[in-house]
Amino acid sequence: MGETCWSEFELIDTFFNMPSADLPDEIIAGIGDDAAVIRPDGKTPLLVTNDLMIEDVHYRAAWMSPFDLARKLVRINVSDIAAMGGQPAFGLLSIGLPSPLGENWLQDFSGGLSQAFKTFGITLIGGDTSQSPGPVIVALTLMGKAINGAFVPRHSPRPRDTLYVTGTLGDAAAGLTILESQTEDSPSHRNTREAFLITRHIAPTPRVAVAGEIAARQLASCMIDISDGLVADLGHLLEKSDLGAEISLESIPLSPAFRDTASGCNPSPELLILEGGEDYELLFTSPIQPEKMAKEIAGVPLTPIGTITDNKGIRIFKDGALFPVGTGGFKHQFKQKDSNHE
Amino acid sequence: MGETCWSEFELIDTFFNMPSADLPDEIIAGIGDDAAVIRPDGKTPLLVTNDLMIEDVHYRAAWMSPFDLARKLVRINVSDIAAMGGQPAFGLLSIGLPSPLGENWLQDFSGGLSQAFKTFGITLIGGDTSQSPGPVIVALTLMGKAINGAFVPRHSPRPRDTLYVTGTLGDAAAGLTILESQTEDSPSHRNTREAFLITRHIAPTPRVAVAGEIAARQLASCMIDISDGLVADLGHLLEKSDLGAEISLESIPLSPAFRDTASGCNPSPELLILEGGEDYELLFTSPIQPEKMAKEIAGVPLTPIGTITDNKGIRIFKDGALFPVGTGGFKHQFKQKDSNHE
Numbered sequence: 001m002g003e004t005c006w007s008e009f010e011l012i013d014t015f016f017n018m019p020s021a022d023l024p025d026e027i028i029a030g031i032g033d034d035a036a037v038i039r040p041d042g043k044t045p046l047l048v049t050n051d052l053m054i055e056d057v058h059y060r061a062a063w064m065s066p067f068d069l070a071r072k073l074v075r076i077n078v079s080d081i082a083a084m085g086g087q088p089a090f091g092l093l094s095i096g097l098p099s100p101l102g103e104n105w106l107q108d109f110s111g112g113l114s115q116a117f118k119t120f121g122i123t124l125i126g127g128d129t130s131q132s133p134g135p136v137i138v139a140l141t142l143m144g145k146a147i148n149g150a151f152v153p154r155h156s157p158r159p160r161d162t163l164y165v166t167g168t169l170g171d172a173a174a175g176l177t178i179l180e181s182q183t184e185d186s187p188s189h190r191n192t193r194e195a196f197l198i199t200r201h202i203a204p205t206p207r208v209a210v211a212g213e214i215a216a217r218q219l220a221s222c223m224i225d226i227s228d229g230l231v232a233d234l235g236h237l238l239e240k241s242d243l244g245a246e247i248s249l250e251s252i253p254l255s256p257a258f259r260d261t262a263s264g265c266n267p268s269p270e271l272l273i274l275e276g277g278e279d280y281e282l283l284f285t286s287p288i289q290p291e292k293m294a295k296e297i298a299g300v301p302l303t304p305i306g307t308i309t310d311n312k313g314i315r316i317f318k319d320g321a322l323f324p325v326g327t328g329g330f331k332h333q334f335k336q337k338d339s340n341h342e
Numbered sequence: 343m344g345e346t347c348w349s350e351f352e353l354i355d356t357f358f359n360m361p362s363a364d365l366p367d368e369i370i371a372g373i374g375d376d377a378a379v380i381r382p383d384g385k386t387p388l389l390v391t392n393d394l395m396i397e398d399v400h401y402r403a404a405w406m407s408p409f410d411l412a413r414k415l416v417r418i419n420v421s422d423i424a425a426m427g428g429q430p431a432f433g434l435l436s437i438g439l440p441s442p443l444g445e446n447w448l449q450d451f452s453g454g455l456s457q458a459f460k461t462f463g464i465t466l467i468g469g470d471t472s473q474s475p476g477p478v479i480v481a482l483t484l485m486g487k488a489i490n491g492a493f494v495p496r497h498s499p500r501p502r503d504t505l506y507v508t509g510t511l512g513d514a515a516a517g518l519t520i521l522e523s524q525t526e527d528s529p530s531h532r533n534t535r536e537a538f539l540i541t542r543h544i545a546p547t548p549r550v551a552v553a554g555e556i557a558a559r560q561l562a563s564c565m566i567d568i569s570d571g572l573v574a575d576l577g578h579l580l581e582k583s584d585l586g587a588e589i590s591l592e593s594i595p596l597s598p599a600f601r602d603t604a605s606g607c608n609p610s611p612e613l614l615i616l617e618g619g620e621d622y623e624l625l626f627t628s629p630i631q632p633e634k635m636a637k638e639i640a641g642v643p644l645t646p647i648g649t650i651t652d653n654k655g656i657r658i659f660k661d662g663a664l665f666p667v668g669t670g671g672f673k674h675q676f677k678q679k680d681s682n683h684e
Contacts, residue, residue: 014448027432027465027467033468035468036432036434036467038432040386040388040431040485040487043385046388048434048467048468048483048485049434049468050434050436050468050469050470050483051436051470052436052438052470052472052479052481054438054472054473054474054475054479056475057438057473057475058472089382090378090380090390092378092390092392092483094393094481096394096479106356126375126378126390126392128393128394128481130394130396130399131396131399132396132399132477133396133397133399134475134476134477135474135476137394137396137438139392139394139436139470139481141390141434143382143390
């Protein structure tokens with residue numbers, strides 16, 4: 001929250017949390033998980049999440065078309081449902097648009113929304129539209145189903161569990177760094193590596209199939225999607241326990257594009273990997289040892305990166321020595337510009 | 343949508359509607375009703391709605407405290423659930439806040455939210471928080487239950503049904519007119535009538551108990567809450583049919599405060615009554631004739647104001663003569679001011 005220095009989690013904890021003892025029986029998971037889990041009829045669990053995107057806070061119109069924006073809005077919400085092991089089903093869209101945006105903008109946004117909804121089997125069931133006095137505001141509420149009633153919570157790591165991640169980390173943050181550093185004079189043609197990293201930021205791939213398999217095969221004791229960054233999201237996994245974690249920096253899976261490109265980046269590659277966020281890969285804990293764990297699921301690699309420990313705190317090791325990390329995660333802040341379109 | 347001239351309904355229809363043949367079986371009512379109705383397990387219907395409020399579009403910080411804002415956000419969403427005859431149950435909150443707003447703002451907002459949630463039996467189960475580069479943005483997704491599985495749809499009026507409204511109309515629009523006309527020099531002390539009208543705008547009363555009774559006793563063939571204005575919302579009731587409606591202006595119930603105050607108002611009292619909106623009263627159709635209909639439910643008066651006709655169009659009569667009304671409803675537009683708080 002900028003100058004007031006509330007992180008999202010502090011803010012929710014301070015102003016919007018309720019002790020879980022107050023939760024009605026039909027709420028299985030409430031605030032603080034990737035998605036809420038409710039069982040309105042005492043039987044079928046329903047997953048519910050929502051995420052909003054605001055122009056010049058979450059993206060720049062210069063490098064996200066309305067189509068891209070709609071697609072990313074859907075994908076980041078799908079990722080929250082996936083992180084519980086669920087399948088997305090129903091969406092409600094809220095949009096606030098500044099006056100000068102007209103039919104072309106809406107046509108393009110609606111195209112991205114339809115395509116993403118079709119990809120993930122989502123039906124639009126409602127929403128709200130409004131004028132906005134400044135930025136474009138889009139918010140999606142997404143409801144999903146826990147297949148066979150099974151879902152993977154966020155807050156139940158166990159000591160000596162192994163920590164796994166899907167895919168590769170740091171790509172989206174490196175892509176954002178490239179986008180933010182581009183100027184009027186930047187070449188419009190990107191090399192393949194840069195294009196890959198930028199795509200990882202603009203069009204992240206929620207790991208629905210992988211997460212569904214992890215839930216169905218009961219491979220994970222808990223799971224989260226990496227949206228805020230590895231260290232921050234690992235912190236969320238641990239926050240309701242007295243446990244800690246140790247990670248080996250060398251074991252974190254990196255893409256060839258990241259290895260080739262990020263060494264010249266500012267922030268440092270380590271910061272992008274540990275605190276960059278928005279990769280929307282899965283981070284999960286499992287009692288299954290690496291030698292017995294699947295090497296990949298649905299074509300996506302699973303990589304062991306560390307273990308859950310009895311003592312609190314997150315310790316990152318590089319070449320066997322403790323590597324210093326921030327406590328809260330890399331808080332990306334766009335420089336504010338005039339937000340009034342008129 | 344301001345200069346682009348899309349009404350909310352045109353916009354949804356053009357860009358976000360899907361033919362109902364595409365809806366999965368488990369979606370009983372989708373876009374265009376007060377709330378969506380889903381039956382994820384094929385049994386218990388769940389109602390879902392969302393509404394957003396944006397500073398300087400839906401309210402002014404000058405006359406809505408954060409407490410008032412939270413309370414109204416909850417109440418307008420509750421009204422959508424009530425208009426289906428349902429009971430609210432679970433909420434997800436999304437907020438975008440400009441940096442300078444700090445702890446006091448959040449404390450006050452959170453107080454209003456808690457109080458309203460307690461009043462209506464709602465549990466907060468999730469949400470999202472973000473910085474905003476300009477206006478305060480608050481959005482609530484509210485899920486509710488159809489008691490005993492019964493709910494009242496929006497789109498099934500029948501010829502010769504009587505049209506009924508709860509409470510009185512025009513109050514909230516008159517209250518808004520008073521608020522918008524106030525200047526630095528306005529007296530801080532309001533007379534009782536003005537205070538009543540302003541309260542009707544700032545803290546509308548969703549008709550949950552009345553609507554629940556109407557649903558349980560199967561009094562209505564269709565129902566909507568009056569948020570956009572009587573003519574516009576009646577238009578929504580009729581939009582999927584080939585039917586029309588006739589209304590007698592004299593029969594529309596008015597509060598003593600409205601009668602005393604609004605005659606001097608600009609816009610005219612008739613415009614406030616017919617097109618003002620935000621009263622959050624119920625408008626419903628019923629085959630039950632006025633002489634057999636309850637005069638009030640849960641202490642709230644029910645008033646017959648007209649009938650459903652075989653011929654399309656909405657006709658308003660004043661002193662027996664046709665009274666001209668706009669087709670789309672009174673579109674309140676706040677004058678835009680600098681939306682940047684920094």
